[in-house]
Amino acid sequence: MLDINLKGKKAFVVGIGDDQGYGFAIAKVLAEAGAEIIIGTWTPIVNIFETAWKNKKFDNSRKLKDGSLFNYSKLYAVDASFDTPQDVPQEIKENKRYVEHSGYTVSEVAKKVEKDFGKIDILVHSLANAPEVTKNLIDTSRKGYLSAIGASAYSLISLISHFGPILNENGSCLALTYMASLKVIPGYGGGMSSAKASLESDIRTLAYEAGRKYKIRINAISAGPLKSRAAKAIGFIDEMINYSKANSPLQKDLEAEEVANSAAFLLSDLASAVTGDILYVDNGMNIMGMAMDSNSLNRNKS
Ligand code: NAD
Numbered sequence: 269m270l271d272i273n274l275k276g277k278k279a280f281v282v283g284i285g286d287d288q289g290y291g292f293a294i295a296k297v298l299a300e301a302g303a304e305i306i307i308g309t310w311t312p313i314v315n316i317f318e319t320a321w322k323n324k325k326f327d328n329s330r331k332l333k334d335g336s337l338f339n340y341s342k343l344y345a346v347d348a349s350f351d352t353p354q355d356v357p358q359e360i361k362e363n364k365r366y367v368e369h370s371g372y373t374v375s376e377v378a379k380k381v382e383k384d385f386g387k388i389d390i391l392v393h394s395l396a397n398a399p400e401v402t403k404n405l406i407d408t409s410r411k412g413y414l415s416a417i418g419a420s421a422y423s424l425i426s427l428i429s430h431f432g433p434i435l436n437e438n439g440s441c442l443a444l445t446y447m448a449s450l451k452v453i454p455g456y457g458g459g460m461s462s463a464k465a466s467l468e469s470d471i472r473t474l475a476y477e478a479g480r481k482y483k484i485r486i487n488a489i490s491a492g493p494l495k496s497r498a499a500k501a502i503g504f505i506d507e508m509i510n511y512s513k514a515n516s517p518l519q520k521d522l523e524a525e526e527v528a529n530s531a532a533f534l535l536s537d538l539a540s541a542v543t544g545d546i547l548y549v550d551n552g553m554n555i556m557g558m559a560m561d562s563n564s565l566n567r568n569k570s
Contacts, residue, residue: 275302282308283395291394293524475544492550
């Protein structure tokens with residue numbers, strides 16, 4: 269029987285803030301496959317996440333196939349918009365949600381993870397942020413656009429740059445992207461479509477550079493819509509999910525676990541020759557060139 273076996277592997281999954289998103293689902297499937305899980309949570313929501321975890325709010329979603337609960341070894345506060353302590357503006361340092369945390373920039377977290385765990389095998393980038401996501405691109409400010417690119421695309425470069433040296437040879441990295449990089453999704457704004465285009469291009473260049481430098485692989489999954497906390501901020505996630513279900517070849521709901529299972533494959537040695545790739549896990553939505561629920565298709569009926 270061919271199995272995905274990640275026993276003995278250490279995985280750092282960045283971008284888990286609750287049990288509704290792709291990061292949580294991926295961490296859980298990696299744990300199911302035997303990996304040790306280390307979590308990176310956005311600094312301002314660390315306390316909310318830890319309290320919810322302690323209060324058993326996620327226990328239903330944590331259930332593994334053998335009935336035990338998925339656990340992580342350690343959680344680090346991370347703000348992937350900052351690379352070094354010098355990058356953190358004073359008002360952020362003094363913000364009440366940051367003030368009790370320290371060492372949350374990418375370079376500092378990499379040092380902490382190395383000190384606590386030594387080398388790791390798997391790195392997952394499951395984060396995105398655009399302060400002006402509800403604005404059309406044409407109305408997005410320069411500041412909002414650059415912030416989206418910084419948090420959602422450059423953050424991957426920073427992670428690979430600082431974690432590359434502590435990834436074991438044959439290690440594997442994964443980011444999550446969305447087809448708004450290539451096709452127009454009206455309303456997916458604030459520069460998020462641009463950030464995903466950058467991310468996908470960077471996946472290829474980073475796969476080449478880090479492949480040569482560290483002998484690690486880097487891929488992305490272009491996932492279909494999921495009602496996560498981040499997606500709700502876009503403002504029309506229910507419509508995106510309905511549209512995808514009505515028009516995709518498979519015409520079914522997309523479960524986070526389906527994306528996570530594909531992630532487990534890409535992050536395992538079964539994908540040892542796959543790098544720089546974007547794998548669509550979206551019920552096939554991306555191949556469609558026609559909206560099958562469009563009123564105009566009814567013109568010859570009646
Ligand atoms: P999510 O809310 O579970 O995950 C996004 C996480 O990013 C949150 O935990 C948030 O706290 C974190 N984050 C934001 N800014 C950060 C920063 N500066 N530093 C560190 N963490 C930060 O939502 P999700 O939809 O599962 O998003 C995960 C990834 O999946 C994102 O890259 C997203 O674009 C991608 N994706 C989502 C969908 C969807 O429909 N939900 C579709 C395709 C791709």
